[in-house]
Amino acid sequence: MEDYVRFNQASWDERAPVHATSRDYHVEAYKTDPKLLSQVVTFDLPRLGSVEGLRGVHLQCHIGTDTVSLSRLGAKMTGLDFSAASLAEARALVRDSGDDVDFVQGNVYDAVELLGEGQFDLVFTGIGALCWIPDIRRWAGVVAALLRPGGRLFIREGHPMLWSLDDPREDGLLAVEFPYFERKEATVWTEGGTYVETDHVFANNTTHEWNHGLGEIVTALLANGLRLTMLEEHESAPWDPLPGMSERLPDGEFRLADRPWRLPQTYTLQAVKPG
Template identity: 70%
Template sequence: MTDNDDKGPARPATDYRTLNRASWDDRAAAHAASPEYAVARFAADPAYLSEVVRFDLPRLGDVTGLRGVHLQCHIGTDTVSLHRLGARMTGLDFSGFSLAQARSLSARTGAAVDFVQADVYDAPDVLDVGGFDLVYTGIGALCWLPDIRRWAEVVATLLRPGGRLFLREGHPMLRAVDETRPDGLLVVEYPYFERTEPMVWEEGGTYVSTDATFTNNTVHEWNHGLGEVVTALLDAGLELTMLCEHDSAPWDSLPGRQARDDHGEWRLTERPWRLPQTYTLQARRR
């Protein structure tokens, strides 16, 4: 497969793509082996869907026969879930190690899904421009991108006229909160709006249960305000058709202050209405 990051002059070792890709490469096997991603259950139960896709089924609607692409698909559990719902899916990710796990999952489950390696900004160079009915992006994708307007242009370029974007993402308000405070206060510590400078993190762990030890632990992230996301999509030629904010997330974003609800999602134990944690957005290309 083609990875356009490897074309042209060599980038410095501190380039955000180099650092972030190394982190995802390092963690792909641990994610595939974790109970949270439930790879074994996918293989054992042909009807099983990822928790992320299952949560949004009432909003997703019928995708039977749609040609879809999952941008930043990681190990492919959401991609395979959309295939099981009847869509003809392609998954794209910049991590070769993640795609190796995705292809393994596809083979184990008999899912006819194509996986392509490329940076998301390079998707129009390796995919069928204007050829997709559905662009899907799942939780934890946009924070790795420095420019939300450029991402929105990629989405618009991939969609056919009338095609739609389906996005569920971590809420920018949650990403602006310091989750490590021992006093339990919800304090806005980090940028809500997109900034040129990344937030640089050194984190040795990951968001799933694992005993694995990782060596690539420096990552660069950006937040994107909800208005920035919507405006970028409007300016790229899409029209907003749905926007729902949720007080829950599929991971424990504030450890020690949350409990799982009936949907298996995590919500604040005390007054969960204080904080939006995720949102689901749909938009259609005009």
């Protein structure tokens, strides 16, 4: 196992149970409300279109709330993640909710070997997934191989411009501090805590991450034979990435309170494999 995988997997394994019991993920609500959909999926319903009857795979599915949401919209979903602890929480969720979703453990680069070539009408990936991938072209090749002719990739992801920013400054300026473009060397973080509210003290706090420019992502998909059919940048995100500088919108998204048009925070992308 490569070192970056070992570090990242240890971090996610430790955080998954905390995420599953946090109020941010609403796991208990999924078990009692069969109509509940995740905020990420709900935001993109106007763009997603019908998934009824599609066979779909959610790459890097974590604890499965987006995966379950797509299943509730009518897709036959499989979730893939490298974290055994994340998948334990995902399986517990569907066991208690009654949703029909399969979960498979594995590295995203091994998805074709694990799940089969040309088996899916829909490949989905969500917020905070691509930063764990060192080589975006290799990832795009996996996506293309998983899709059947006529199948599509659908992404809602944090914008690479947002990932390149430093923490909020006291003077309110936005400072570009980290790579925008993909680099061979990872950005290595050693930070306690996580993105949900918790008092838990974590032991595995080192992670390796990579950014990928928007042009690099699009070019990687085109180079692997996919056809881009949608790319929409958004001034909001489903979490508060810049505390102290944000305002919460009625739909639960966050954007800059001061001149939000300055910064794309997320994007939605769709690409189709020609039939």
